[in-house]
Amino acid sequence: MTYPIRPITEAEYPAYSSVLTEAFGWTPHPDQRARWQSGTEFDRTLAAFDGDLIVGVTGIYTFSMSVPGGADLPVAGVTAVSVLPSHRRRGILASLMRRQLADVHERGEPLAALYASESVIYGRFGYSRAADELYLSIPTHKAAFVRNAPVDPALRIKVIAPADHRADFEALYERVRARRPGQYARNDHFWGAVLADEEYHRHGASDLRGILAVDDSGVRGYALFRVRSNWNDGVAANEVQVNEVYATDPAAYALLWRNLLDRDLTVTVSAWGRPVDDPLTQLLADNRQLRARWGDELYVRVVDVEKALAARAYAAPVDVVIDVTDDLCPWNARRWRLTADVSGAECKPTEEEADLTLPVVSLGAAYLGKDALQAQLEAGLLAEHTAGAVRQLAAAMAWSPKPWAGLVF
Numbered sequence: 001m002t003y004p005i006r007p008i009t010e011a012e013y014p015a016y017s018s019v020l021t022e023a024f025g026w027t028p029h030p031d032q033r034a035r036w037q038s039g040t041e042f043d044r045t046l047a048a049f050d051g052d053l054i055v056g057v058t059g060i061y062t063f064s065m066s067v068p069g070g071a072d073l074p075v076a077g078v079t080a081v082s083v084l085p086s087h088r089r090r091g092i093l094a095s096l097m098r099r100q101l102a103d104v105h106e107r108g109e110p111l112a113a114l115y116a117s118e119s120v121i122y123g124r125f126g127y128s129r130a131a132d133e134l135y136l137s138i139p140t141h142k143a144a145f146v147r148n149a150p151v152d153p154a155l156r157i158k159v160i161a162p163a164d165h166r167a168d169f170e171a172l173y174e175r176v177r178a179r180r181p182g183q184y185a186r187n188d189h190f191w192g193a194v195l196a197d198e199e200y201h202r203h204g205a206s207d208l209r210g211i212l213a214v215d216d217s218g219v220r221g222y223a224l225f226r227v228r229s230n231w232n233d234g235v236a237a238n239e240v241q242v243n244e245v246y247a248t249d250p251a252a253y254a255l256l257w258r259n260l261l262d263r264d265l266t267v268t269v270s271a272w273g274r275p276v277d278d279p280l281t282q283l284l285a286d287n288r289q290l291r292a293r294w295g296d297e298l299y300v301r302v303v304d305v306e307k308a309l310a311a312r313a314y315a316a317p318v319d320v321v322i323d324v325t326d327d328l329c330p331w332n333a334r335r336w337r338l339t340a341d342v343s344g345a346e347c348k349p350t351e352e353e354a355d356l357t358l359p360v361v362s363l364g365a366a367y368l369g370k371d372a373l374q375a376q377l378e379a380g381l382l383a384e385h386t387a388g389a390v391r392q393l394a395a396a397m398a399w400s401p402k403p404w405a406g407l408v409f
């Protein structure tokens with residue numbers, strides 16, 4: 001049985017969104033549903049139909065995303081993937097994914113990216129875990145910084161109402177996001193999500209709180225957080241739950257965390273999803289006290305090998321012929337010669353013998369700079385034809401800071 005696929009109109013949004021809420025078992029608040037609707041790019045939605053009934057959906061946010069070296073790449077941010085429970089496992093997701101990848105390619109976007117509800121779903125479509133994150137928790141009484149942590153006496157903390165400082169957050173985030181691969185330009189919809197503060201976003205904690213790190217020249221950093229108030233037998237045991245911390249420089253970054261860690265009545269600071277190389281991990285003197293769970297963050301699919309590999313910077317010179325295998329995007333499946341040094345990168349089709357064979361899913365894992373390729377070789381997932389070729393490519397593709405998008409879409 002086939003299920004015709006097409007984008008929806010705005011009038012069809014209620015039926016589109018009900019597939020999403022049914023598949024996820026969510027009951028969104030009307031404000032949240034309204035926000036999703038206003039953020040929807042209707043020409044980039046796809047719905048699969050069984051007669052008049054929408055039974056499967058997906059959408060795309062049109063992103064500009066930082067890649068290693070700081071360039072901005074057009075990226076398709078895949079979202080809202082859902083199939084009605086009555087129609088699951090009939091190949092509807094597979095047909096939506098095939099159609100979506102063809103659309104993304106036609107539009108000239110070299111990458112697609114997503115946050116996965118389950119890590120097992122997207123590998124078959126060429127997506128790979130490309131960024132990791134830490135869910136961390138720090139006991140505040142063990143949170144001293146190393147002795148040489150940066151301090152700038154010109155800096156001070158200002159307590160603010162987040163809703164009044166959106167322009168400061170936007171300007172600061174835009175100033176710093178090129179540093180870390182995976183960070184994407186946030187439009188109105190995403191700033192609305194960052195600052196969303198209705199009761200249902202609080203999960204028993206306070207309203208959204210904010211601090212700025214400022215000096216006489218202006219804002220050098222901000223943090224957004226909530227406080228979960230807690231008393232045990234008359235003893236205060238609050239938890240500060242950190243949502244975002246961004247700063248232009250290390251001293252401002254350290255001061256913001258210092259303020260979050262030093263609050264009265266507080267025993268724990270936690271954060272749901274931080275970069276694995278968060279500078280905070282280096283600042284804590286007793287860093288064994290930082291308890292963290294390692295998780296998967298962004299998934300990446302290289303849709304156009306030639307454009308994607310030429311667009312990023314490389315940490316070391318590289319000159320290899322890669323035989324890319326890709327069942328879903330046949331335009332990628334061939335041999336490519338990648339040459340790169342400090343002056344730039346080039347990726348061109350070639351008929352030369354391959355130094356290594358790389359499934360496109362492995363390229364996605366390494367694209368934003370995660371150190372993935374050598375381990376994949378050792379796991380038997382790649383084929384090396386010239387000794388040392390994988391090590392050379394892995395050293396060139398690995399990047400610091402490590403990739404992290406920082407905001408679910």
Ligand SMILES: CC(=O)SCCNC(=O)CCNC(=O)[C@H](O)C(C)(C)COP(=O)(O)OP(=O)(O)OC[C@H]1O[C@@H](n2cnc3c(N)ncnc32)[C@H](O)[C@@H]1OP(=O)(O)O
Pocket residue numbers: 023024056078079080081082083084087088089090091092093094095114115116117118120121124
């Ligand atoms: C970016 C995001 O939006 S992430 C959100 C993803 N959505 C959800 O988690 C909501 C709940 N789940 C669903 O709506 C559906 O189960 C979906 C969208 C995950 C899958 O849709 P379906 O139409 O059932 O998938 P489809 O039938 O096309 O399956 C294609 C293949 O993927 C496999 N597959 C699909 N979903 C899963 C899963 N959750 N776990 C393991 N395998 C899966 C199928 O078994 C099939 O494998 P095969 O090719 O070897 O036969």
